[in-house]
Amino acid sequence: xxxxxxxIIFSTGCGHTSTGMASWYGKKGEKxxxxxxxxxxxxxxxxxxxxxxxxxxxxxxxxxxxxxxxITDRGPYIKGRIIDLTRGAFKKIAPLNKGxxxxxxxxxKMGPSRKRKKKTDRKHPKVIRGPFGENHPVFEDMNLIDxxxxxxxx
Numbered sequence: 001x002x003x004x005x006x007x008i009i010f011s012t013g014c015g016h017t018s019t020g021m022a023s024w025y026g027k028k029g030e031k032x033x034x035x036x037x038x039x040x041x042x043x044x045x046x047x048x049x050x051x052x053x054x055x056x057x058x059x060x061x062x063x064x065x066x067x068x069x070x071i072t073d074r075g076p077y078i079k080g081r082i083i084d085l086t087r088g089a090f091k092k093i094a095p096l097n098k099g100x101x102x103x104x105x106x107x108x109k110m111g112p113s114r115k116r117k118k119k120t121d122r123k124h125p126k127v128i129r130g131p132f133g134e135n136h137p138v139f140e141d142m143n144l145i146d147x148x149x150x151x152x153x154x
Contacts, residue, residue, distance in 0.1 A: 015106065015107065016106065016107040017104060017105065017106045017107075018082055018104070018105055019061070019082075019102070019103070019104045019105075020080060020081060020082030020083075020102070020103065020105075021080050021081045021082065021100050021101070021102055021103070022058060022081065022082065022083045022084070022085055022090070022093075022100065022101055022102075022103040022105075023076060023078075023081055023084055023085070023090075023099060023100045024084065024085050024086065024087050024089070024090035024096065024099075025046065025075070025076070025084040025085070025086070026038040026040050026084075026086050026087065027040075028040050032044075032046070032072045032073035032074075033046075033052075033072075033073050033074040034052040034053075034072045034073060036072050038073075038086065039086070039088075040086050040087040040088060041086070041087065041088035042086055042088060042089075043067060043068065043069045043070065043086070043088060043089045043092075044069055044070050044071070044072045044073070044085075044086050044089065045058070045069040045070070045071055045072070045073070045083050045084060045085045045086065045089060046071070046072070046073035046074055046075035046076060046083065046084040047071045047073075047074070047075075047082070047083050047084075048074060048075065048076075048077075048082075050071045050107065050110075050111065051071070051110060051111035051112060051113050052071055052072060052111050053070060053071065053072075053111035053112065054070070054071045054107060054109060054110050054111035055068055055069070055070055055071075055107075055108045055109040055111075056068070056069055056070075056071060056083070056105050056106065056107055056108060057105065057106045057108050058083060058085065058089070058093065058103050058104075058105050059093070059103060059104045059105075059106070060093040060094055060101050060102070060103055061101075061102045061103060061104060062101075062102070063093070063094075065092065065093040065094070066092075066093060067085070067089050067092040067093055068108065069085060069086075069089050071111060081100070082103070082105060083103065083105055
């Protein structure tokens, strides 16, 4: 009974934790990497690698105050920082004048991963030799008889 539950927890990525520094960012209306506009009072954040729409609990190490945020942007790109919070989210765990605080982040819900097209989904032409040794690109839906019908033999 416990094994299926553990498999579900580990497969969703929930529970992943890391510790580092958090800062706040965002001017109202700026576009995020996910395409959304920044709302400084929203409970959102920027993370370098977590999928968009992941839910993360950010806990300030000294006070134990925490906030749950949704990942909507990429960053921070300053060494030692692991997450950038909007003003509203940062104010829940520390005063804005602190600027940077030590936090522990824990993934509560992993967002959907971005699906990339498989190489097999792309249509690449095959190359075949023509009657005179020349190369011709041929797509799967192309009729070879029609393709060579205009070629006269010597």
